[in-house]
Amino acid sequence: MSEGNGNGKKKVAMFWAASCGGCDISLLEIGARVLELIKIADVVFWPCAADFKYEDVRNYPDGYIDYCFYNGAVRNSEQEEVARLLRQKSKTLIAYGECAVDGGIPSLANLATKAEIFDRSYHSSPSTVNPQHTEPQEITPSPYGDLEIPRMYERVLRLSDIVPVDYLLPGCPPQADRVWEAILALATAAVPERNDMVKVGCTDKSVCDECPREKKLIKIKEFKRPHMVRPEPEWCLLEQGLICMGPATRSGCGALCVKADMPCRGCYGSSGTTEDQGTAMIGTIGSLLDATTEEEAHRLIDEIVDPLGTLYRFTMASSYLKGAK
C-alpha cells in the first residue's frame, strides 16, 4: 500500500456487499492484465483479496480513493454504512455488477417480507431444527459486553438508492474484456471525470443486436425450458419457445449464452430503451404468441414457470414496483 499520493498511481478499492462473490472474481478474470493494472493503480481496500480493515478506510482523507468499485446490493446496515463511508472517501464510485446496479438476484427477496424470510430460514424449512425458536438478534448481551450484528433491512436496495453513484458497470458478472475497457476508459479519462449513473462496459443496444441467430418470424406455439430441448442452431431461441431475455437486455456480453444454445437470462439489466426489463419482455412475448383468442394466449402463458423470477431475475430492485406488495 502506498502512502499519500507520492508515486502518482491511482488508488483503487473494491467492496463486496450483498452478492455471491463472482464480481470479485470477475475483476481477476482480466488475467495477466492485472499486472498492467497494478502498474497504474494501488489497491487501498479490497477485503476479499487483501487484509484491509474498515478502520483503515476511516483513516483515509476524504476523496483519497480514486476509483471505488462497489459490488453487491445493499441488504443490511453494515453494507449501507460502508457504502456511505466509501462514497465519502472516493472521488469516483462505480456500482460494479448487476447486484449493485439493479439489485441482481438478491433483490428477488423483495418478493417476500423480512418476516417471511426469517420464518423460512430459521423455522419452517424442512432441514431446520430450531426448537428454541432462536433468531438472530441485533444486540446480544454477553459477559464481555453487548455483541452487535448488522440489522437486515426490509428490502434489498441498489447502491444508487443509498448514495450518489458516478458510473454503473452492469453484468452478472461483468465480462472481463468489458471491465478492462471500462478501467482503461476511466484511467485515460475517455469518460467524463465524474458523472451521474452513466453505464460503462456495455452498449445501449440489446443482446439481439449482438446475437448471430436468425429470426424466421414464426410465432411461439409452446414454451419450453432449456433442459427440455436441444435448440436448433442459428434460429432465434425465443421463436423456438425458450424465454430468451435478449430483446429486453442490454448488450455488452457478446451474446455469450445464446451462442452456447442457452437463452439469455437478462444479466446486463434493461436495455437503453426501457427502465423496467420485465415489462419490456411482457410486451415482446405478447406480440410473439401464436394465439387468436385470449383463452389460447392463457393456455400458452400457463406453460411459463415462474414468470416473475424469469422476467425480473436480475432487476427486481430496479423495476417500477421494486418488489411484491
Place this chain on the structure above:
Amino acid sequence: MASVQTHTTAPAATAAKAWEPRIIGFLCYWCSYTGADMAGTARMKYPANVDIIKFMCSGRMDPELIMQAYAKGADAVMVLGCHIGDCHYMVGNHKTMARMPLIRRVLGDLGIEPERFRHEWVSAAEGAKFAELVAEVTEQVRKLGPLNWPQKMHDSGVGHGMDLKPWGEV
C-alpha cells in the same frame, strides 16, 4: 420514454384527506375514447375517479406504463380498446389481448389484487358500458382500499436511504 403523471403530492399529505380511489384508464383513440366521449355528451353519470390517458391504439400501450401507474400511486388501472375485428390498425388489439394473460399473472405474483386491473373492449357506441365499467371498478377498488405503493416504498426506505444506525465502531 413515455411516462405517466399522477400524484406528485407527498404521501403524508394524501393520507390526511379522505381517500378516493384513483384509477388510470388507458383508452384507445378510435373506439374506447370515443365511447367515453359519448358517455360525456349523453350526460351519463359515472364516478369521477378515472383519469383517462388517450392512446392511438391499445396495442401501443406498453405494459411498462401499467407498472408505472401503480408505482406512482394509482389504485387501479383500466385498459380499454376496440372489440376484436374493429381495430383501426387491423391487429393492434390482438397484441393487447395476447399480452393480458402474462400481465395478469405477473401482477398477481406481485400481490396486486385482480380487481385492480381491468381490461375490456369498449366500442365507440358503448358509452353506457364505459360508464358502468368505471362505476364497477371504482366500487371494487373502494372495497379493497388504497394500494398506496409510494407510501409503501417510502416506508421500506426505497429511494430515500435508511436511517443510518451505526453498528459499532470497530
